[in-house]
Structures are given as C-alpha cells and as structure tokens.
Amino acid sequence: MADTISVPVETPSGVRSVDVVHERLGSGEPLVLLHGIGHHLQAWDPVVGILAAERDVITVDLPGFGLSPALPDGISYDLRGVIPVLRALFEALGLDRPHVVGNSLGGLLALQLGHEKLVRSVTALSPGGFWTEAERRYAFAMLQGMRLGALSLSPRTVTRLARTAPGRAVLGGTIYARPGRRSPDAIAAETRALREATGFEATLAAGQRGVLFTHDITNIPVTIAWGTRDRILLRRQGVRAKKVIPAARLVRLPGCGHVPMNDDPALVARVILDTSR
Structure with a gap:
C-alpha cells in the first residue's frame, strides 16, 4: 500500500518540505527502485514480488510523477535538486546506503547516487546521460x-x-x-x-541543458543493462557508459525495450539481485 512521507530539503531560501509517495514490501537488505520520466512506481510491479523474496523493496514515485506532488519552489528537477530529496528520503526511511535500481531518468539518478557514495550498489536500466546531442x-x-x-x-x-x-x-x-x-x-x-505528471516539462527542460554523466564510480558494484529493442535510448549508449565507468558490468537484455521490467521480469530481477549480492 502506498504511503506518503514528508522529507526536509535544504534550499538557498531555507528548508522546504517535499512529499514523496512510496511503497515497501519484503525483507532483507534495502533496495530502492526509481522509475523513468512520465512513469510511476507501478512500472516495477512485474519484478517487485521476485525481488521482495530477498530484499526490503522500496518503490518510489519521483517528485512530480505518479502520486508524488510537484517539487516546491526553490527545488529544481535536475540532479542538484532531486538527489538531495532522495538523500533525505533515505534518511527518513532509515535506509543506510541502500542498493538502488533505476530505469531511464531513474537510472541516471541511481548512477549519481552511486557517484556520491549514497548507495551500496547501482543497477541502471537504459540510463539517461550517455547520449550524443542528436540522440x-x-x-x-x-x-x-x-x-x-x-x-x-x-x-x-x-x-x-x-x-x-x-x-x-x-x-x-x-x-x-x-x-x-x-x-x-x-x-x-x-x-x-x-x-x-506535473514534473514532466520541468524534468525534460532540465535534460535539455545538456545533461551528461561523466563520472567514474568506484568501490561499489555497478551494472548497466540495456534492452536490445530499446527505441528511445539506443543500446549503443551502453558502450559509452562502459567507457565512462570501466568497472561496470554491461549486460544485454535480449528482446527488451526501454522499460524492460515488463518485457522479461525474470531476467531483469536476476540482473538486479546479482548486482545487489
């Protein structure tokens, strides 16, 4: 069942309260799932049951998507704005460096959380940030x-x-x-x-300012997985991701599209669990 938690986030004009809707299921090490732009936490429904057999699974409606309201004034929809919200969410839920999985926009957020050493492993499914300008x-x-x-x-x-x-x-x-x-x-x-989705246009506008992920991630397991039938972020971007993060495991998801959890739940769940082990 979905629950709403208010988390405090520091801004230049003071502390703002951000409401985040999430669901929690299972037991074990914590595993946070982050969806892509325009989606909602139910994107993970095909794999949640499999993951919850081994993990304490927390699915999140990102601010401005699903049932989570828009970000308050003073907090942007770029990495500088959203990452502090997720950090505050982890603290409010008592999550000590959870494993994190993200798809598309969520994958970019997951990688940034890994770069900032806020998580213990990262699985990024077709993450943003490895495109050419034309792509x-x-x-x-x-x-x-x-x-x-x-x-x-x-x-x-x-x-x-x-x-x-x-x-x-x-x-x-x-x-x-x-x-x-x-x-x-x-x-x-x-x-x-x-x-x-109240955050759609602002999130897209933030990405139009040329967001690229250029950081290596060391000392934690990182898996980058790409569907062979991804029509939005073409799979050659996975090769670029591997060059940016040389120690990352690059996994091919045969027959899967941009949101692979529904196309092959068993394969995606296995990739996630292998990384979080």
Whole structure:
C-alpha cells in the first residue's frame, strides 16, 4: 500500500518540505527502485514480488510523477535538486546506503547516487546521460510525442484501447518491446500517469541543458543493462557508459525495450539481485 512521507530539503531560501509517495514490501537488505520520466512506481510491479523474496523493496514515485506532488519552489528537477530529496528520503526511511535500481531518468539518478557514495550498489536500466546531442533530441522528441498523445486521448478512449493487444501497442509500444503483456489496467494507469505528471516539462527542460554523466564510480558494484529493442535510448549508449565507468558490468537484455521490467521480469530481477549480492 502506498504511503506518503514528508522529507526536509535544504534550499538557498531555507528548508522546504517535499512529499514523496512510496511503497515497501519484503525483507532483507534495502533496495530502492526509481522509475523513468512520465512513469510511476507501478512500472516495477512485474519484478517487485521476485525481488521482495530477498530484499526490503522500496518503490518510489519521483517528485512530480505518479502520486508524488510537484517539487516546491526553490527545488529544481535536475540532479542538484532531486538527489538531495532522495538523500533525505533515505534518511527518513532509515535506509543506510541502500542498493538502488533505476530505469531511464531513474537510472541516471541511481548512477549519481552511486557517484556520491549514497548507495551500496547501482543497477541502471537504459540510463539517461550517455547520449550524443542528436540522440538526446531524438529521445526527447519521442518522450514529448508520448506526452502529447496521453494529453490528447480521453480517458474513455484510453480504456477502450487498453482492452486490446493492438491498442496496448499504440499506448505502450514506444517503451515496451512486448506491450501486449502489459495488463489493460496497468497500461491505462500509466497513460494516465503520463498525462498527469506535473514534473514532466520541468524534468525534460532540465535534460535539455545538456545533461551528461561523466563520472567514474568506484568501490561499489555497478551494472548497466540495456534492452536490445530499446527505441528511445539506443543500446549503443551502453558502450559509452562502459567507457565512462570501466568497472561496470554491461549486460544485454535480449528482446527488451526501454522499460524492460515488463518485457522479461525474470531476467531483469536476476540482473538486479546479482548486482545487489
């Protein structure tokens, strides 16, 4: 069941309170899961049960996405703004350097948390920050197109599309290699989450300022995994990531799209657990 926690974050104008929605399941070492732009914590539903058998799993709605409200004035949606929120969240939940997993935007955040030594391992699934400028523009155009599509479709139309496999391909084919595997309720809910994401434009604008991840990460395990059918962040970016973080394990996810948890839950869960061991 989702819970909301308010965390204090220092800003130049004083301490601000940020509300973060999260769910927690299982027992063992803590494992935090961070979704991508426009998504919500339910993106991890296909793998949560597998992971919770061995880990204390915390799924998070990032600020401005899912049920988490927008960031207050004075806190930006770039790494400098969001990382302190996550650090405060870890402290409020009593998490001492958890393992962290992120997809897309969440993968970039996970890598930054690793760079700042706030976590004990990092698994990044198709993380942002390893693109050329042309690849970034292409990816952002795809994301903006998805957002405009979600805004233009009525809830009734989304529900009707989600009931059929071709309709789910229309709604989720950009991020999933196998959108037909997503349940009608799940695909409708994530389309709604994309439509209602108050942090979408600000997050995209922050990324348009040329965000690149250029830091090596040492002394903690790092896995970077990429779906072979990722249509948003092309898999050659994984090779660049390996050059930036030479000790990282680079894993190929055959037949998976940009959000691989739904395409092959067993494989993705195994990659995550192998890293966190």
